[in-house]
Amino acid sequence: MPVDFTFGAFKTTVHVSRELPRIEGIAADSGTAAGFFRPLIICDEHTVPITDAVCGAAFPRCVLKSGESNKGWLAVETILRAAREAGLGRDGVFVGVGGGVIGDLAAFAASIYMRGCGLALVSTTLLGMVDAGVGGKTGFDLFGVKNLAGTFYPARHVYMPLESLSALPLPEWKSGFAELIKTAVLAGDDFLDELQALAAAFPAGAFVSGFGRNSGFPPDFASRLLEGDAGRLRRCISRAVEFKGCVVEADPRETGQTRMLLNLGHTFAHALESTAGLGTISHGEAVAWGLVRACELGLALGITPRARAEKIKNLVMRYGYETAAPHSLAGDTETFIKALNADKKKKAGNLTFIVPDEKNARMFTAASGADMDTIKQTARGALSF
């Protein structure tokens, strides 16, 4: 069943399904009069086969290079040029087919093309489904800072075909799981328990050696993703979509205190991605590492109970993530703190962090020198538990 959300002036309908959507359905959903549907298909090297299955070769298509390191203005300009060359007007529809990077780029380009054209997204990765695809944040990297430039521009329709997950390589899975764990911390312990059970449904060693094509992925796993034990994954995706959608409905442009909660783990993660060099470490690996730092910070501040911090850290480790600090890609402490200080979400010049509390999570603003010392200790591993 499609789920509808209202994000300020925008409406988004999310379609979680087994099969890929067909372009005829996307056209019908777009509400364009018959014969006037003018799409630009945006995908990357990896999602060309999925794109072929969605719409054949009948529509103008813009194929971008994959990966975070190509998420710059050049990619945005490439999309805008393709739209211009295809003669799209403001009533054209950008259709992004891919993961978080393609979603962010296609949505940003749609938000500025002629001051905003139509937008639909086909999320083909776990990250796209549980996080990036819903909520309207768009953006690209600039001056080495992740998503320094961006807009709020929710897609009218987001398609989440679970089928597309079966070929996903390990790093993409891990990007998604980290956001799922983050969501579960925010939503409460029974979601954490569900993720613990989900981990058990995956083949032994999957989180180390992978479960996608070319990585020892068992042949029946695609169907198990959707039914039986692994049907849990579908439930977890739907639950994450519902949770994020409701948070964003409450605070679409992050002007209040609600949407910021989704930033759990991300202040540390963005700084790590930045010091490592954008694209060097997957967003999920960074978020997972950041989640554990947030637990350490919360413990030191007396906000996170030790049992909860341990539950979260154990789950992060169960999914095969590196959790130790200092991180080998974080540079020295001063470099890392400098990267932290470039964070977008400062309040009156002070860094803010989301830290787990008894049941969910809450915001903490680092307003004093002592706070910053605690954060430095976290970064260099002095608060490991």
Added chain:
Amino acid sequence: MPVDFTFGAFKTTVHVSRELPRIEGIAADSGTAAGFFRPLIICDEHTVPITDAVCGAAFPRCVLKSGESNKGWLAVETILRAAREAGLGRDGVFVGVGGGVIGDLAAFAASIYMRGCGLALVSTTLLGMVDAGVGGKTGFDLFGVKNLAGTFYPARHVYMPLESLSALPLPEWKSGFAELIKTAVLAGDDFLDELQALAAAFPAGAFVSGFGRNSGFPPDFASRLLEGDAGRLRRCISRAVEFKGCVVEADPRETGQTRMLLNLGHTFAHALESTAGLGTISHGEAVAWGLVRACELGLALGITPRARAEKIKNLVMRYGYETAAPHSLAGDTETFIKALNADKKKKAGNLTFIVPDEKNARMFTAASGADMDTIKQTARGALSF
């Protein structure tokens, strides 16, 4: 008295005044807690003296090259880099000091910096006051197309210090008067009459030789702008602000039929600016020329009464604009039609035009080959009256 408008989720307060605003007042208006006002001042070569008067040298400043030909991504990136280097967070405030180009660029950059930071504009030109400064359209030129990329992002506060007009060179005056005439056509004949009277208040020959500094501008004119006969100008500016603000309140993102009306003269104007080469002809010269084309089109279609078309054309000529078609910078008819066809505001693939009607103006969609023939005739001067 400041005037408040609500544009969708945004609020804009417009301050028409005699004197320049001071940065202390801008800080207070911004609502930032005392001591936490973090501005980036954005101006161009021409508005440096005004900027000095507004805020001295105490704040980080980004000085752009002047003119439409510098209104590209490079200028946007320059602003974003300055903001990044100044360490601005999302709670920073971009303060644009200048005309339409600076306003569009500063506002676009503000709309994407960390997905949207604070924004105040000081409109120093007539165009900025009567048109570009109010309503939230931002943008920059790309692939030779004016404002191909942009967003809707209304400034929280817009300051319109009439004092800054006294040094305005002739082309800038003419850019503003064209938008004033356009607004008057939309608002009704008594506003047209007021503009007729306003023209009489200017010194003889002013619309040919200029009335700004270094162009025979009478010494008492600055005060006459604000009082006496020329106090009409202040009334006309306030009236245009009110009219435009109300139109945009009714249809902030131009998704309905209302805001499109402001496009009167602009479909032809944008095509002319594009064929001439962006920056070759002032926006106002192009809009004035486009207004007369819109009258011709309306006459041919039986939408514009002949007496009204003549009244509008006479006013355009009274303000010293070139009205003849074909325009020497428009290229041949095929080139011009190609430029028209790149217009952003197509409906289902068809060009749309706003044409004057009995009292105001209405939308016309060129849906048939015969319609396009009429438009071609207009472009090559076959419908001159």
